[in-house]
Amino acid sequence: MTERYLYDLSEGDASMKPLLGGKGAGVAEMLRIGIPVPDAFTVTTTACVAAMNNDGQWPDGLWDDILAALDRLEQRTGRRLGDAERPLLVSVRSGAVQSMPGMMDTILNLGISDTSVVALGAESGNPRFAWDAYRRFIQMYGEVVETVPAHVYEDALAALKSDRGVQQDTDLTEQDLQQLVQTYLTLSREHMGEELPTDPKEQLRRSIDAVFRSWLNPRADVYRRANNISADLGTAVNVMQMVFGNRGDTSATGVCFTRNPATGAKELYGEFLVNAQGEDVVAGIRTPRPLAEMEQVLPAAYRQLLETMTKLEQHYGDMQDIEFTVEDETLYLLQTRNGKRTASASLKVARDLVAEGVIDEREALRRIEPAQLDQLLHPAIDPQHGKTPLTKGLNASPGAAVGTVVFDAVTAERRGKAGDPVVLVRWETTPDDIAGVIAAQGVLTAHGGMTSHAAVVARGMGKPCVAGASAIKIDALAKTLTIGDTVLGEGDSITLDGSTGEVFAGALDLVPPQVNEDFQAIVGWADKIRRMDVRANADNGEDAAKAREFGAQGIGLCRTEHMFMDETRLPAVRKMILADDEAAREAALAEILPMQQADFEAIFDAMSGLPVTIRLLDPPLHEFLPNLVDQALLVQRLELQNGDAAELAEAKALLGRINALTEQNPMLGTRGVRLALMFPEIAVMQVRAIARAALAVKGRGGDPHVEIMVPLVAFAQELQRMRELITETMAQELAAAGGAELPFTVGTMIELPRAAVVADQIAEFADFFSFGTNDLTQTGIGISRDDAEGAFLAAYVDADIVPANPFSSIDVDGVGGLVALGTERGRSVKPDLKVGVCGEHGGDPASINLFEKIGLSYVSCSPYRVPIARFAAAVAVLNQQDQQA
Numbered sequence: 001m002t003e004r005y006l007y008d009l010s011e012g013d014a015s016m017k018p019l020l021g022g023k024g025a026g027v028a029e030m031l032r033i034g035i036p037v038p039d040a041f042t043v044t045t046t047a048c049v050a051a052m053n054n055d056g057q058w059p060d061g062l063w064d065d066i067l068a069a070l071d072r073l074e075q076r077t078g079r080r081l082g083d084a085e086r087p088l089l090v091s092v093r094s095g096a097v098q099s100m101p102g103m104m105d106t107i108l109n110l111g112i113s114d115t116s117v118v119a120l121g122a123e124s125g126n127p128r129f130a131w132d133a134y135r136r137f138i139q140m141y142g143e144v145v146e147t148v149p150a151h152v153y154e155d156a157l158a159a160l161k162s163d164r165g166v167q168q169d170t171d172l173t174e175q176d177l178q179q180l181v182q183t184y185l186t187l188s189r190e191h192m193g194e195e196l197p198t199d200p201k202e203q204l205r206r207s208i209d210a211v212f213r214s215w216l217n218p219r220a221d222v223y224r225r226a227n228n229i230s231a232d233l234g235t236a237v238n239v240m241q242m243v244f245g246n247r248g249d250t251s252a253t254g255v256c257f258t259r260n261p262a263t264g265a266k267e268l269y270g271e272f273l274v275n276a277q278g279e280d281v282v283a284g285i286r287t288p289r290p291l292a293e294m295e296q297v298l299p300a301a302y303r304q305l306l307e308t309m310t311k312l313e314q315h316y317g318d319m320q321d322i323e324f325t326v327e328d329e330t331l332y333l334l335q336t337r338n339g340k341r342t343a344s345a346s347l348k349v350a351r352d353l354v355a356e357g358v359i360d361e362r363e364a365l366r367r368i369e370p371a372q373l374d375q376l377l378h379p380a381i382d383p384q385h386g387k388t389p390l391t392k393g394l395n396a397s398p399g400a401a402v403g404t405v406v407f408d409a410v411t412a413e414r415r416g417k418a419g420d421p422v423v424l425v426r427w428e429t430t431p432d433d434i435a436g437v438i439a440a441q442g443v444l445t446a447h448g449g450m451t452s453h454a455a456v457v458a459r460g461m462g463k464p465c466v467a468g469a470s471a472i473k474i475d476a477l478a479k480t481l482t483i484g485d486t487v488l489g490e491g492d493s494i495t496l497d498g499s500t501g502e503v504f505a506g507a508l509d510l511v512p513p514q515v516n517e518d519f520q521a522i523v524g525w526a527d528k529i530r531r532m533d534v535r536a537n538a539d540n541g542e543d544a545a546k547a548r549e550f551g552a553q554g555i556g557l558c559r560t561e562h563m564f565m566d567e568t569r570l571p572a573v574r575k576m577i578l579a580d581d582e583a584a585r586e587a588a589l590a591e592i593l594p595m596q597q598a599d600f601e602a603i604f605d606a607m608s609g610l611p612v613t614i615r616l617l618d619p620p621l622h623e624f625l626p627n628l629v630d631q632a633l634l635v636q637r638l639e640l641q642n643g644d645a646a647e648l649a650e651a652k653a654l655l656g657r658i659n660a661l662t663e664q665n666p667m668l669g670t671r672g673v674r675l676a677l678m679f680p681e682i683a684v685m686q687v688r689a690i691a692r693a694a695l696a697v698k699g700r701g702g703d704p705h706v707e708i709m710v711p712l713v714a715f716a717q718e719l720q721r722m723r724e725l726i727t728e729t730m731a732q733e734l735a736a737a738g739g740a741e742l743p744f745t746v747g748t749m750i751e752l753p754r755a756a757v758v759a760d761q762i763a764e765f766a767d768f769f770s771f772g773t774n775d776l777t778q779t780g781i782g783i784s785r786d787d788a789e790g791a792f793l794a795a796y797v798d799a800d801i802v803p804a805n806p807f808s809s810i811d812v813d814g815v816g817g818l819v820a821l822g823t824e825r826g827r828s829v830k831p832d833l834k835v836g837v838c839g840e841h842g843g844d845p846a847s848i849n850l851f852e853k854i855g856l857s858y859v860s861c862s863p864y865r866v867p868i869a870r871f872a873a874a875v876a877v878l879n880q881q882d883q884q885a
């Protein structure tokens with residue numbers, strides 16, 4: 001066999017995660033560093049991929065390898081699968097490379113049979129436990145492997161409990177469980193149309209196959225899409241000796257985090273259950289107890305657990321999420337992984353680990369996801385609300401959620417995707433609810449703890465969640481949520497505070513986010529590492545000031561058309577457009593000039609000492625005029641009314657002008673530099689306003705750094721002419737101001753493929769380039785954003801034709817290729833050419849990574865994204881260094 005599809009536990013380590021999956025590699029690494037774990041072997045992710053790519057057919061020889069590995073495991077443990085004396089029981093565990101909590105399947109207690117159940121009972125001195133393991137096995141195996149509906153078993157269990165008059169599973173006797181096993185076997189046969197296989201090896205084969213298949217189940221698919229995990233990776237399968245937390249009162253099972261995953265605080269955080277098996281803690285069948293209470297119940301195992309937690313955290317240099325089981329006072333670790341955490345916890349943990357000397361700043365930066373910083377920039381409930389909460393549950397995932405109540409994931413998904421803010425209210429979420437969770441603003445559950453499914457998934461996604469709000473009553477059929485005297489139905493508004501666990505009726509006001517000390521510290525580390533500058537896109541003084549507060553190192557794009565759109569200015573702008581001759585146009589422009597100047601002054605004031613790139617007017621003129629159809633209707637109405645002749649004439653004139661200016665493809669029409677060359681007076685006015693604003697600011701002690709940018713250049717000639725015009729106008733202004741001095745630069749947007757291709761020619765006349773990647777994406781791919789996003793683009797993303805919306809995250813090969821080409825050609829004639837990017841991509845971490853690789857000088861993004869861009873630019877540098885190492 002050329003490829004190896006199987007590894008014994010002792011052959012693995014943490015570095016083999018791509019092959020062994022996170023779980024397999026994690027357990028192997030624990031073994032390696034001397035932490036007690038059950039013995040196991042792992043079938044690789046590559047085996048799953050091979051099967052996936054071959055209609056589910058396993059690679060040749062895989063089954064033989066598994067049998068051989070099983071044989072070795074039996075040798076090592078001194079037990080045999082299904083044995084009548086010393087039975088080996090195993091779990092068959094899924095394990096993806098990136099953790100996907102609960103999205104795939106795991107089967108426990110495999111190897112139990114009519115013969116081994118007796119042996120297991122005798123050996124443990126606890127036959128009840130053995131029968132409990134048996135019924136659990138049939139339930140899990142039947143559900144996962146033979147696709148028997150879950151409720152079939154659940155109903156039978158519930159019926160038996162009610163028949164016996166007991167509440168808890170643990171109250172059922174050995175005889176009850178024996179009977180339940182028989183019932184389960186009968187029910188399985190009915191649903192399978194054949195006997196449930198009794199040979200444990202056959203069960204093992206089918207179970208491994210089922211775990212392979214679970215990689216492609218719908219909820220795993222949804223989760224992967226939401227988390228950008230490739231569907232090609234496959235899952236590993238871990239076959240692991242069972243250890244039993246359900247062997248009696250000296251046994252237990254639990255889940256814990258080495259720090260609080262909601263706040264990041266270094267404190268005990270976990271839950272456990274005595275006499276229970278793995279899934280019981282998460283599944284919410286019994287309410288777990290806080291981990292601290294384990295000190296009383298199982299003191300030795302508790303102490304050992306705390307030591308192990310510290311050891312693991314030191315070893316991985318990160319907060320761990322741990323599964324453990326105590327079998328008869330002996331501690332076993334079953335899983336460790338970097339714990340999912342909230343954004344604020346993520347920053348706090350990183351900062352604390354650096355302070356504790358566990359990791360350095362660079363390592364800390366790698367630990368933080370840029371998307372998490374984004375979450376921190378999101379709103380919270382206005383603290384001045386003065387409302388009394390209806391109830392309080394667990395503060396499982398922070399942030400505020402406002403929306404209308406929905407009771408099932410399907411409705412949440414449908415309405416959420418349609419743009420309605422909804423809050424998903426459930427007894428407890430299951431992995432099948434994932435699509436609804438993603439589409440909801442937040443999640444409220446009646447049941448389950450801080451490590452319940454809803455809590456874990458919500459934290460990972462930065463979705464506010466209040467879990468275990470036990471005072472709420474949900475009637476899923478009647479679609480009502482009752483809290484005390486308040487009854488909310490589907491469609492009623494509700495507000496969750498995931499940071500406090502409070503639930504409010506109605507929609508509360510939100511306040512903008514606060515950037516805290518951890519945030520500042522971490523972005524500060526990033527500043528020491530990043531190479532690219534980060535600028536902001538801002539069109540007025542207020543935004544410019546905000547951008548500076550967020551750490552922007554200048555303005556990368558000031559759009560002047562927004563200044564034209566202002567209601568109070570539009571009349572003057574229209575007068576300018578409608579002017580019949582140059583003189584009339586100049587007169588109208590003279591009215592606009594002081595307004596523009598005031599705008600620029602505010603920006604130069606806010607950005608004193610830092611560069612400000614002002615783009616000359618870009619959009620086609622018809623955008624400033626009324627809509628063509630509306631105006632035609634107005635003319636028609638005036639004609640019918642037979643009223644004021646002057647009014648009619650004016651409306652007709654405007655209609656004529658709109659008609660003349662209206663284009664088939666305005667995006668590719670008379671705009672940008674083309675407009676400036678057709679109507680140079682406009683550009684001249686703008687340059688005058690810039691010059692006068694800069695001089696005014698300088699006059700009062702400010703330090704304006706003026707950069708004038710020409711949009712939509714395709715030909716070097718265009719820029720050459722504009723450069724002359726700008727330079728001349730500037731010279732006139734400076735002369736008029738008594739020979740004042742004002743350094744300035746002239747550059748261009750590169751937003752057309754032609755411009756990228758002839759960037760060397762264009763660079764002759766440019767002091768800088770700024771890639772307008774939004775238009776470059778439109779013109780480079782040949783799609784109109786407004787038309788595409790509401791139409792085929794989402795389908796393209798769903799069908800994996802494109803990996804992501806190219807307007808949010810740059811199309812690396814295509815549009816990114818044009819950016820690389822333009823940069824290279826531009827710098828071939830001007831090695832020091834300053835090259836930046838403005839537009840949404842400038843704030844997108846994946847795009848920033850590419851821009852670093854290409855060697856751009858700066859990115860520019862919206863003020864609120866500046867901190868993320870600063871961070872992402874540093875991570876991009878680290879990524880580059882990793883690649884070169």
Ligand code: ADP
Nearest residue numbers: 091093094102106240241242243278279323334
């Ligand atoms: P998931 O990815 O859903 O967490 P796991 O493979 O981790 O699935 O298993 C589910 C539960 O069963 C966990 O609580 C785990 O600790 C427990 N479990 C898995 N294998 C064993 C085993 N060999 N012995 C005891 N408990 C196990």
Ligand code: MG
Nearest residue numbers: 023102323335
């Ligand atoms: Mg697990």
Ligand code: MG
Nearest residue numbers: 711751772775
């Ligand atoms: Mg543009």
